[in-house]
Amino acid sequence: MTSMKQPIRIGLTAVAALLAACSDPADVTSPDRNAPASIALTTSVMASQASVVQLKVQSAYLRQGGTTVDIGTQTITLSDVPTQQVPISIDLAACLADDSRAGLTAGTGSTGAALPPADDECVVRLLVDLVLDGAAVDRQTVGPISLSPGVQKTVTAPIALNEVGTVRIDAPSANVVAAGQPLRMEITRTMQLAGVVLDGAARVITGRTVNWSSSAPGVMTVNANGLVTAVTTGTATITAQTAGRVTTVVVRSVPLPAALTIVSTSTSGQATVRSAPAGIDCTVNGSVLTGTCAFTFPGDASVVLTTTPAALSELLSWTNDCSAAIGTTCTIATSQARTVGVSLRAFRTLTITGTGNGTGSITSPAGLNCVITAGITSGNCSINVTDGSSVTLTASATSPNSFRAWSGDCASSTGNTCTLTMNTNRAPGARFDAPVLLTATPSGTGNGSILASGVISCTRSSNVNTGTCSSSVTFGNLVTLTASAGSFSTFIGWTGACTGSATTCQVTMDQARAVGATFTRLTGTVTFSLTGSGTGGVSVNGTTLCTKTPAFTSIGCSIILDLGSVVSLLAQPGANTGFVGYSGSLCSGSSLPCAFTLTGNAGVGLAFGPLASIVTVSAGANSTGGGTVSTSDVSLNCAFAGQSTTGVCGKTVSGGGSITLTATGNANSTLSAWGGACSAFRFDPVCTFTPSSNVSVTARFVPAVTFNLSVYGGAGSRVNITSPTQNSSCLASIGNCAYKLVIGETVRLEAAPGADDFFSGWSAPCQEMSGPICTIVATVNTTSGQSYFYSGSGIAPPPLIKKQGGVPQ
Structure with a gap:
């Protein structure tokens, strides 16, 4: 129906009077x-x-114990008159005949139980x-109302009757999941539902009581106000009910x-x-978590x-509550x-x-x-391996290259493997690294070698380098x-990659x-x-090198030469001069030339003199008399007998050379004088001179006669003897x-006592x-003689006894 009538205000009356407990009806007494x-x-x-608009009135009386008993139903058809009097009568006969009917005015007894109702x-x-x-x-x-037979009760509070279309259940939006879905609430929580009564035009009807109930009170309860727990x-x-209209909602x-x-x-x-x-929006990095990792x-x-x-x-896997995934x-499920x-x-x-570079x-x-x-790397130079795994790397050089060292994450490794x-x-x-070239170059005026075991062996000799x-x-x-x-050489120092003068040097071949x-x-x-x-x-x-002239007796000169070199000397005699010979340890004799190897500082003497002379x-x-004149090497050995000579009586002496002649008389002869080149030596038996021609x-x-002279005395005493052929002394320390x-010559004897002696006398x-x-x-008879000295030390000389022949006894 799309239109609504105006509100109809209807007054209902009945024959009997009813007093409502919840209202304030006025009592009307009936005697019947x-x-x-x-x-x-x-x-x-x-x-x-x-x-057709009707009112349906159902009557029931209350019994003690709370039950009710129906006592009649009336249906009243209403007209469209705004205000109508509708009689409602209630027959109380069945109720009054029930001894268990409840009373409303009697109150309660001392035991708390309801008292019986009044008689009527x-x-x-x-x-x-x-x-x-x-x-x-x-x-x-309406009611409960206490009624009595023949009495009319008036209920003063009006009763509103509306055309109830439905009951709507409103829930908090937090509990609404989606249209058509059960409401949702969490255990131990409450949810307040609202029952909204609507008429047929969906208008809200206020002042109505909504009755609530739960289909499963063990799961959730709902109180009279719609509060769900x-x-x-x-x-x-959950059911909401009013005026016969029922609405339900499923709650989970x-x-x-x-x-x-x-x-x-x-x-x-x-x-x-x-x-x-x-x-959840969580980043996992090893054992470290960032972001939203709990929700x-x-x-x-x-x-x-x-x-x-x-x-x-x-x-690798899920763990904990997802271990089966x-x-x-x-x-x-997040149910916990x-x-x-x-x-x-x-x-x-x-x-x-x-x-x-290798x-x-x-x-x-x-x-x-x-x-x-x-x-530069090539090939498979990068791999991915699982975390924590161990990888062993092996370095292999391509010949003739060499593996030098690890670096980076293998810097601490030695050898050709790294784990x-x-x-x-x-x-x-x-x-x-590729091999590198090491070059050694000896140099200088000397000889020597540069050596490195298994690598270098380079030798310099005579300004030429040979070897490795x-x-x-x-x-x-x-x-x-x-x-x-090398020999006769010295090491001066290094050049190039080596420096200094130590004999060893180390180079790193980088x-x-x-x-x-x-x-x-x-x-x-x-x-x-x-x-x-x-x-x-x-x-x-x-x-x-140098030259001597007659103006100089001697002259010196020198030359510096390399040790080990061969020195060739040649004496160069001047005009009318002969080379006499060498002196020193390197050259000897007079042979020409002289050659030697120089091993150190050296000296050489060269003598020059006249040309060779014949003596x-x-x-x-x-x-x-008789005797001999000879040289020590008897290269000259000349025998004399009066004016005659025999043997080798001549010798050639090299220029500048000397000759020594010794005159030796025979048993009854002596040298009385030299002549010629030895005239200066007089009667000295030895004559040495250097002939110049x-x-x-x-x-x-x-x-001659041999005269034996004996001298007795202290060590300092002597007898000097002089003559044309003698000039000598005989010492007491010698004795004889x-x-x-020479027969006929005059001989002078002179006794010379020592410091502690006194001359004592002569013998024949x-x-x-x-x-x-x-x-x-x-x-010829002058063959012996004696001289005596007295010692001042108290030693007496032997007694001087003169006997024939003049020899003291």
Whole structure:
């Protein structure tokens, strides 16, 4: 119906009177106990356009104990008159006949139980329905009212009857999930529902009571005011009812919100964990978590977690409350607190770098095979391996190159292998070097060698280098070089990559190296001394060094030459001069030339004199005795007998050379005088001279007697003997002296006592002499004589006893 009538205000009356407990009716007394009671009330009716508008009144009395008993139903058809009087009568006969009927005015007894009603009292409740075209659209309850037979009760409060279309249940928006979905609430929580009564035109009808009920009070309860309390999880239907109109709503009680926490059971690897619905947005980096890694979800949520590993990471597994999940997603209910772990593993990158100028390769069982050429890498030089794994690298040089060293993450490794634990990205480096050239160059005027074991053996001799003077050496090797001077040479110092003057030098072969060593020839000074009466010079190795002239008795000069060199000397006699000979240890004799090897400072003497001379020996005038004149080497040995000579009586003496002649008389002869070239030596038996030309020597031998002289006394006493052929002394310390005296010559004897002696006397032939001087003439009988000295020390001389012959006894 689209139109509504104006409100109809209807007054209802009955024969019997009813007193309403909740209202204030006025009592009207009836004397007839069997007469029906009547009730008067005012009803306001709001109804849409309808063909038939009726009121349906149902009466029931109340019994003690709370039950009710129907006592009649009336249907009253209303006209469209705004105000109508409608009689309502109620027959109380059945009620009054019931001894268990309840009373309203009697009150309660001392026990608290309801008291019996008054004798003529019935307590009645009316249900008044508004019926439009046969359909009840509203209901109101009137009473309970205490009625008595024949009495009219008037209910002063008006009763509103409206055309009730429906009851709408309004819920808090927080509990509304979606249209057509059950309401949602969490256990232990409450939800306030509102019952809104609407008429047929969907207009709100106020002042109506809505009755509430729950289909499952064990799951959730609802009180009279529509407050729903969730007891446990589950589902219940909540019903709102009024005026015969019933509306229901399904409510689902869910667990309380619960926290979902992400944890890491990883030591490496990186990933993001996100949730649907949104809430979790967590970054896992090894054992470190950042972002939103814990979130409280509704207790009935089904959360889908998705792990997205970063590059070079992988998901090993879910753990904790997702331990059964496979793949990158896990669906989990948040009906309670949940902990979800992810176990990740990183892949670590190993990248090879190269240095050096050589060639080699780095390999590993993990699949690495990297070639390094002059620091440039090629091949498989970068691999990804699982975190924590161990990778062993092996460096292999390509011949003749060499592996030098590791660098980067392998810098602490020695040898050609390096083992890395891949708990982070690694960048090891390897250096390969090509061999480098080591060149050695000896130089200088001397001889010597540069030596390095197994590498260099370079020798310089006579200004020429031979041997191994250059060699390829492994890059980076430390090479020890030794400079060794040769004979007659000395090491001066290093040049090039070596410096200083120590005999050893170390070079690191981190590039091509050139080393020099300077050797100098040692020198010696040869000093020449030119002597003699002649002129001449000396040449050394073909060059005249110095020359002596007659103005100088001697002259010296010198020359500095390399030790070890051969020195060739040549004496160069001047005009009318002969080379007498060499002196010193290097040259001897007079042979020309002289050559020697110089081993140090040296001196050479050269004598120049006249040319060779012939010395001739002959008997001097008045030579009447016998003897010999000879040289020590008897190259001249001339025998004399009077004026005759036999044997070798001549000798050639080289220029400037000397000759020594010795005159020896025979048993009865003595030399009385030299002549010629030896005349200066008189009667000295030895004559030495240097002839400057051919010369002659004469020797005169004359008869002689041997005179034996004995001297007795202290050590300082002596007898001096002089004659034309003698000039000598005989010492007491010697005792006996023998002299040859030329027969006929005068001989003078002189006694000379020592410091502690006194002259004591002579024996024959001077026994007649008392003084210290005795002069005699030698005869054939002058054969012996004695001289005595008295010692001042108290030693008495032997007694001087003169006997025949003059010999003291």
